[in-house]
Amino acid sequence: MPQTTLVSILEGHRSQPHQLIEVLQDVQDQYGYISEDSMRAISSELGAPLMEVYKVASFYKAFSLKPRGKNVITICTGTACHVRGANLVLNQAVGQLGIEPGEVSDDGLFTIEHVNCLGACALGPVVTENGSFHHHMNPGKLRKVIKTINSSGTEEISHG
Amino acid sequence: MAKIHAISDLEELREKIVDDRKQFEKTIILCGGTGCKASRAQAVIDAIENELAEQGMEKRVLMRTTGCHGFCEQGSLMVIEPGNIFYCHVLPEDIHEIITKTIREGEVVERLLYTDPVSGKVIQTEAEIPFYKAQDRYLLAQNRQIDPCSIEDYIAIGGYSSIGKTLSDISQKSVIREIENSGLRGRGGGGFPTGRKWAECREAPGDEKYVICNADEGDPGAYMDRCLLEGNPHLVLEGMMIGAWAIGAQQGYVYVRNEYPLAVKHIRVAVQQARELGLLGNNILGSSFSFDVSIARGGGAFVCGESTALMASLEGKVGEPRPKDVHTVLEGLWNKPTTLNNVETWANVPSIIQNGASWFGFKGVKGSKGTKILALTGHVKNTGLVEVEMGTPIKTVVFDIGGGAANGKPIKAVQTGGPSGGCLPADKFYLPVDFDSLAEAGSMVGSGGMVVMDESTCMVDVAKYFLKFLQDESCGKCVPCRLGIDRMLEIVTKISEGRGVSEEISLLEELGATVTQTALCGLGKTAANPVLSTLTYFRDEYEKHINEKKCPAGVCHELITYMIDSEKCTYCGLCKKACPHDAITGEKKDIHAIVLDQCRKCGICRSECKFDAIQVN
Ligand SMILES: Cc1cc2nc3c(=O)[nH]c(=O)nc-3n(C[C@H](O)[C@H](O)[C@H](O)COP(=O)(O)O)c2cc1C
Numbered sequence: 001m002p003q004t005t006l007v008s009i010l011e012g013h014r015s016q017p018h019q020l021i022e023v024l025q026d027v028q029d030q031y032g033y034i035s036e037d038s039m040r041a042i043s044s045e046l047g048a049p050l051m052e053v054y055k056v057a058s059f060y061k062a063f064s065l066k067p068r069g070k071n072v073i074t075i076c077t078g079t080a081c082h083v084r085g086a087n088l089v090l091n092q093a094v095g096q097l098g099i100e101p102g103e104v105s106d107d108g109l110f111t112i113e114h115v116n117c118l119g120a121c122a123l124g125p126v127v128t129e130n131g132s133f134h135h136h137m138n139p140g141k142l143r144k145v146i147k148t149i150n151s152s153g154t155e156e157i158s159h160g
Numbered sequence: 161m162a163k164i165h166a167i168s169d170l171e172e173l174r175e176k177i178v179d180d181r182k183q184f185e186k187t188i189i190l191c192g193g194t195g196c197k198a199s200r201a202q203a204v205i206d207a208i209e210n211e212l213a214e215q216g217m218e219k220r221v222l223m224r225t226t227g228c229h230g231f232c233e234q235g236s237l238m239v240i241e242p243g244n245i246f247y248c249h250v251l252p253e254d255i256h257e258i259i260t261k262t263i264r265e266g267e268v269v270e271r272l273l274y275t276d277p278v279s280g281k282v283i284q285t286e287a288e289i290p291f292y293k294a295q296d297r298y299l300l301a302q303n304r305q306i307d308p309c310s311i312e313d314y315i316a317i318g319g320y321s322s323i324g325k326t327l328s329d330i331s332q333k334s335v336i337r338e339i340e341n342s343g344l345r346g347r348g349g350g351g352f353p354t355g356r357k358w359a360e361c362r363e364a365p366g367d368e369k370y371v372i373c374n375a376d377e378g379d380p381g382a383y384m385d386r387c388l389l390e391g392n393p394h395l396v397l398e399g400m401m402i403g404a405w406a407i408g409a410q411q412g413y414v415y416v417r418n419e420y421p422l423a424v425k426h427i428r429v430a431v432q433q434a435r436e437l438g439l440l441g442n443n444i445l446g447s448s449f450s451f452d453v454s455i456a457r458g459g460g461a462f463v464c465g466e467s468t469a470l471m472a473s474l475e476g477k478v479g480e481p482r483p484k485d486v487h488t489v490l491e492g493l494w495n496k497p498t499t500l501n502n503v504e505t506w507a508n509v510p511s512i513i514q515n516g517a518s519w520f521g522f523k524g525v526k527g528s529k530g531t532k533i534l535a536l537t538g539h540v541k542n543t544g545l546v547e548v549e550m551g552t553p554i555k556t557v558v559f560d561i562g563g564g565a566a567n568g569k570p571i572k573a574v575q576t577g578g579p580s581g582g583c584l585p586a587d588k589f590y591l592p593v594d595f596d597s598l599a600e601a602g603s604m605v606g607s608g609g610m611v612v613m614d615e616s617t618c619m620v621d622v623a624k625y626f627l628k629f630l631q632d633e634s635c636g637k638c639v640p641c642r643l644g645i646d647r648m649l650e651i652v653t654k655i656s657e658g659r660g661v662s663e664e665i666s667l668l669e670e671l672g673a674t675v676t677q678t679a680l681c682g683l684g685k686t687a688a689n690p691v692l693s694t695l696t697y698f699r700d701e702y703e704k705h706i707n708e709k710k711c712p713a714g715v716c717h718e719l720i721t722y723m724i725d726s727e728k729c730t731y732c733g734l735c736k737k738a739c740p741h742d743a744i745t746g747e748k749k750d751i752h753a754i755v756l757d758q759c760r761k762c763g764i765c766r767s768e769c770k771f772d773a774i775q776v777n
Contacts, residue, residue, distance in 0.1 A: 062458075
């Protein structure tokens, strides 16, 4: 982990334990998860007990304690998406990638997540792929999205 | 921009901005909300900028990227003024034609006009669209008048004049009296009288007090707070300033969902701009009032929308609620007197101060004044954000604004109030949307989610859905909520799988009543509502699951089988290709069949089939 980024995230928050969630948010954004090392660093810099840092990091959905796949497919399962068939879309992702929500695929390319609501309810079912939105989703559309990422992903690996 | 030190400075600035804008002959209003951005609005915005530059029209045509207009289904949305011409589903490819024809020649591009799905009529102006016509959009309409990242835009439409008026003319007590008299009640779900909350907080002992804006919007299926914060952040800030001044707070917080990146960005920009102009900081507008606002991002826990949990989270802790023996207006954030209001509540404040309590009280019905923004979603033709006078009947919202059933199947229920609310059947659609009527019927206005459900929805599944949600979101601190929800979910799951027995219905009701009475916070206290309301109005569906082992809507996995209707099947192979579980056999041009042992009933084949050949039994 590039130490400099963590240092710059902690900048301005030192010795302010109430800034814990803000700091964790930034670490999550930067690294995609909260590692044990970053928890230790945050604990000592903010002056919050390590147990408190772990408690908070594990309580909130926004934080992942494990690394995630290179591509994060987030399926909205809010009520509006649910009644329009978000489950089908989730089933498609699970079936196609062979992983359950929260898991990383063997090749490290994918993580599936579900979220309670993305606030784009009129366009449901909604899926985001690394933060960019896809609306009015159905299994077929998602299959193509995943296929596209898959082919560009393997290309990258074989070229790299 | 130079700092503003007095109200006269603000008025001068306003005049100057309005004057500067006079050079523009036309305005292109483009929705840049989260919904439209999902429909490629950003590419459209770039295309307009390029095209205006290319045609040398930047000085004559103003392009305004605004927050959400509410009609997300039709995005990207564009309105051209003057003329009020409304274009929907606009794509970057359309821009050249729009600028050349509509902007230059005043000609309408027919193919981009909106067609009303109910009457089939093509409609030219925004004002004529039935979805908008039946609404009273006094809050939402402001969104299309401003670029949320421009404090000038907000000032141009009279922004910050309410705080100006407050600081120069109105005593703190009179502000509170005005809010009390208006009848404004909290829009976050509880419906607590806002003026009374402010009065109690003002009277609470202590010099250090706080105001908080609750923008956690945890109700899945509601997004009005996102829309307001994203589309009109200065309005929310101005409301908070007025409240802070009235109760004597110097520091405010906006606690906003991190799942709303655009809202986070816009409120941050707004705070920064207000600071630069001196509208936040010390001695605002030359008065003795000093106030600043910080932004905190939520951690994605539903329970953190609850007042005491939210405050714990703001303090950097785990978001667990505490008993409210002492109210947060006395001991809230850092144990100091704190006023917490919802985004929409704050957004109502500036106009009440500007136009007076009686103006506000004129809208709505007894006990529920003003308008309410509803998130109309689910199985209706027109979905989106809808603002109506309180007391508007459900049927007006569902049929006049929503345009009725979307898929030709009859509408059977509407779910209001999210996980704390309930499902009301179609024969209750005469009920007015107000705090008391919906509560009496076993649901609630809540934050304003309104999910319309047609006959393809199974009510047992809906109850199960909300219980799962609540089980997941319960913080686990108190036993009734943690275990009560678990047990209710266990029973409802059994029923949905055809393993239920009739006695369990009364057991569910008993459990529901116990959890309601004994849970610590609002999450648990209302957790049984989705179950209890579906039991009240859709008991026959539970009974069919229990007695006949049937799911009438064809949703509950254990009670259905998928079959291929060989008469309708054209042997095209689509379903076979789509099935992620290899459960479909048969070659192209040959009979297809589903291998029941392998079928996981995910429903993907059915959604894929173009000939309606996959049946559920
Ligand atoms: C579990 C739970 C979740 C809540 N979520 C929210 C929320 O997301 N937004 C909100 O404004 N109020 C929410 N509330 C209501 C708040 O506790 C509080 O009543 C409200 O923010 C007060 O503001 P108001 O009076 O302006 O409505 C929630 C309450 C509970 C019990």
